[in-house]
Amino acid sequence: MTADIFDALADELTDAATLARLHTRLAADADGAGVLDVAYRTVDTPVGPLLLAATPAGLVRVAFDIEDHSAVLAGLAVRISPRILRAPQRLDTAVRQLDEYFAKRRTTFDVPVDLRLTQGFRRSVVERLRAIGYGERASYAAVATAVGSPKAVRAVGSACAHNPLPVVIPCHRVVRSDGTPGQYVGGAAAKAALLRLEAA
Incomplete structure (x- = not known):
């Protein structure tokens, strides 16, 4: 019985790792093919988890948890494109700059921004x-x-x-x-x- 539990757990971990690898490849392939219109990820900060979203032009949305990240993503699908995927790599620079800001090592942000959501x-x-x-x-x-x-x-x-x-x-x-x-x-x-x- 114990062996069965360990086998099931090993299968689940293998499946999770495989899914993570497939997702990473899908995101990279979509970005490379120019069909990833909005990439997103979340980052933990001293003011709570922030949702970051970027188009190929730049950072398009930062959302607090209080705004309901799922609702924000649904809004981006309507206002920008339904081709949205969790693709953390596109947001690495923004995450690094946020980390530096909260560590008091950065006073301005210089990531490209996409202001299409405001007119x-x-x-x-x-x-x-x-x-x-x-x-x-x-x-x-x-x-x-x-x-x-x-x-x-x-x-x-x-x-x-x-x-x-x-x-x-x-x-x-x-x-x-x-x-x-x-x-x-x-x-x-x-x-x-x-x-x-x-x-x-």
Whole structure:
């Protein structure tokens, strides 16, 4: 009986290893053939697991666990392409840079980004967020003024909430005029943690 259990376990481990190898080969072949439109992986961070997704053009989505990674992937399938596959290699550079950021060895990200998920005013705001330096904070009102719409404070808040690349494009650095953090796509605790990380 014990031998049967060990045999079954060995078969299961062999099957898991075989499936992992086949998946890796499938991802590499799909990428090489140009039919992998969105590659994704997850990475554990001090603010919880993050889903990273990239097109051939660059990083297209960073999502907190609170956003429901399965729902985010379903949305990417609709908005970009159903040709989505877990293919960690495409995201190795982004993962390395995130690791360096959380270890306080990196203050800016220089991975290629694909901003197709944001347009119009929201895109103007997202692009402006990149100018807010590490450890700095800007008010929603200041960002509204910087993008040429000083009365659009609430719209700036909405644009930050819909930033497709939080952490990498630092919407966490935008706070209320009274200095309080305000809302955040990853939740209040994640925003506070990111601000503390950069202030230390």
